[in-house]
Amino acid sequence: MSPLLTPEEIQALYLSAKVALWATALCLPAGIALSWLMARYEFRGKLLIDVLIQLPMVLPPVVPGYLLLLLLGTQGPVGAWLLAQFGVVIAFTWKGAVLASAVMAFPLMVQPVRLAFRMIDPRLEQAATTLGATPWRAFFSITLPLALPGIIAGSVLCFSRSLGEFGATMAFVGNIPGETRTLPLAIYSYTHVPGGEAPALRLVYLSFALATAALLASHIISRRTERKLGYASDRSQR
């Protein structure tokens, strides 16, 4: 046992890290695919998709959480179907916390990744196809590596946002110790019990340190990756 943290606090920390990692893993492929689509193509309904992606950032967090509950709760249309078909329950479980975090953090993943794709000259992909690469091969060998700094930045922002997710999680999966009580929910719980100020403050410091470390790591990794990829040269060519 840690001399600094109680088992409950360690549990909240572990759960937060697990939820944030899974939420980032969930957002990553969807974020890359959607960002690429939005950066490269013009199509009907693009503006609407854009608005839908950004919506969780401007809505009160409890709104997406409540909508998830209506949809994925055991009485909801999707939740009831999942339960009947596969015996899977999402609401009030850590998997639900992952989903709530992913929905809230998705816009933060999309923005830097989309910007990274927009900065890559499409003629580089064309050059690759005239050298025998299929569009998929060109994407994986040229576009994706060049977008890596943006993808790393997006992932860290997504991870950090997931660590701090509160409102949607509370509405969708509640505040169950060991199951859905992540760091912010644990802090909230401690502030509502007598003598909870000290552990709440410890977790506040911990959250602060984690978020700062994640953002610092993002900047350092992005800068190193940019240097390694010769990204500065690409900009100077245009």
Add this chain to the structure above:
Amino acid sequence: MKIDLAFKRADFQLLAQMELHGGVTGICGPSGSGKSTLLALLAGLLRPDAGSLNFAGEDLIDTQRRIFVPAWERHFGLVFQNGMLFPHLSVRDNLLYGFNRLNPPERQLDLKTVTALLEIEPLLARRPDQLSGGERQRVALGRALLYSPRLLLMDEPLSSLDDRLKQQILPFLKRVKTETRIPMVYVTHAQAEVDYLADRVLKMEDGRLGE
């Protein structure tokens, strides 16, 4: 190569009907006349609205029969105006990008021959951002050559270089022409370049290709 292509975008229309033979075909015309669009159509980067393209007996485009061979299956090389080198790869990896996608029997030139031909051996370990404009274009040319293209398309490869650099690169292009014998289509707005290189010169004006 038999070209019969029509392409329309907004208020621009391109019509090209021509038969090209081996050697270097120069296409000269002012900016906006449709030269680069024609090259993109030949390379398979754009789809025409109507027409056909036949290369060495193979139909690459036939809109009536819904035939369109994509760029990655045409086996044509394309040298872009400003090289379009992959900025995250070394010069060596840029040069080998297309080469590595070929089956060994398809490889007509090797790295050593091409780097010697274009005098770029000392640059192999460098990144594109460490190259001068002229070096960058030579590497782009080498990359296209190592792909052993059936046809080499060049889209104003010298337009971004100053006169001194142009004079340095033109002899390399002539050397490529005489030593590799790969048929080329060379597009430029500079008459002097096609006069120096081309066996046949065509004019492009307002989207029309003619002698």
